[in-house]
Amino acid sequence: MRVRFAPSPTGYLHIGSARTFIFNWLYARHHGGTVILRVDDTDLERNTEESLQSIFEGLKWLDLSWDEQYRQSERLELHRTMAQRIFEKGAAYRDFTPMHAEGEEKAHGDGPWLFNPGMPDLPLEESNRRAEAGEPFVIRFRVPRNSEQAVKFDDGVFGPQSKQTADIEDFALLRSNGMPTYHMASCADDIDLRISHIIRGQDHLSNTFKHLLIFEALDAPPPVFAHLPLLIAPDGAKLSKRKHGQVVSVTTYRDAGFLPHGYVNFLCLLGWSPKDDREQMSRQELVDAFKFEGVNRSNAVVNFSEQDPIDPKALWLNSQHLRTMPVDELAPLVRETLVRHGFDIVEDESVLAHTVDIVRSRFSTLLDFVSRGRAYFSDQFEIAPEALEKLNQPGARELLRELGVRLEALAEFNEQTVEAELRKLAIERTVKAGVIINAARAALSGQPVGPSAFAVFIAVGRERALQRLRNA
């Protein structure tokens, strides 16, 4: 079992591409197959090295592996040889019609365009002569025209598919500059790399008929095809860089502080379902549950808006992973994020893990640790305006000062002793404990809201806590 993911480096890693990659990966891992990454870079004009890097960056972040890697541009000889083979057996021909200019109207009024007049039946002799003379041409596939014939296949997701050859145009195999087209390169490589299952976007569903013709002309057994519904924008349009901006790039979610697996999990749920109401799933659970039968046939909307570029469900799913994953797996990710944002992390592993564990249930992304969680990991933090209100309660500052003095005298500094001391103070001064508690949280964490104030004392640590009470 061999599958391939074939991105073309003409932009950053699109979330739709990422999902295609994930589904390929899941399918292969489910069946113990091989995952092949093939860079489809035959379009010299639009390929960029930068884009290639950004795709690798995205794939690396998703943290899914592949087993073999190829670049189409290094396999052009193979593509040409195979095109030549099709030409030699007469299943393709030279078309000398000049390329028509950009934006030019197609010169066929009624009915679909199938081929350029005169070209399919140009005598070989003349064809050879003109080629010899240096006249430019493309190689086109000669789609059978003489009979009522249909190309058929059984799609893993969409079921039985059929199309009359009379409705398929003579598509190009080789361009006039000698470069293979997508159809040619893709099929040649799929054959050569012995791809057994082609899992790709639904935009290729109607191309599959052409591909089947190529496979047949090359006497190659066709692989299994499975097409995936597309990801679309809330307005029903396809996700495009120009219209929807950063929403379509995988790196956006990485930079927004998503857990790689949290985002993978979200993408899986767009157009696929395990059919048993499970949503938060581990990687292994996804691998075990993935089947084509669970893949939907209609396009899925990524639910974002101008104000909120991130799908709320993606955020929710990420927060689920964030608060349920093992702390010792999360802590290093938090540390890495903090370091990347310029924090000096002095806490050792266990202290950090403890703090992470206390605050994580109210965070959704890794970035929350650097913003709302700032005061837990650094002394450089601002008191938020809402937190200031708590501190400005009548008498609050004086109570905190007194609390600080008493806590300093404490023999044992833990949640119980701090709580006992604080409540004692509240009773003596006949104020509600809540006033002191809220003020303390504000002073220690800079936030108006957060974990149990007593847990905050411990997370921040005795010295820092006392210092911050004095500062208040």
Added chain:
RNA sequence: GGCGCUAUCGUCUAACGGUUAGGACGGAGCCCUCUCAAGGCUUAAAUACGAGUUCGAUUCUCGUUAGCGCUACCA
């Protein structure tokens, strides 16, 4: 235009032809509580439209409408 594909709450989705059409996100409300989350509970919200087949249709068939894809010497 031609060909192909699709259509269940706002969004993601579930439902051997027989369900009060289920779950999740988001919304509203309640409980819990030192705050905010989390958690628990409750609630509003959908089978695009029209025919046909059938005792019975979200499910099968046809039509309409809408959306998407392909129709390049892009992938």
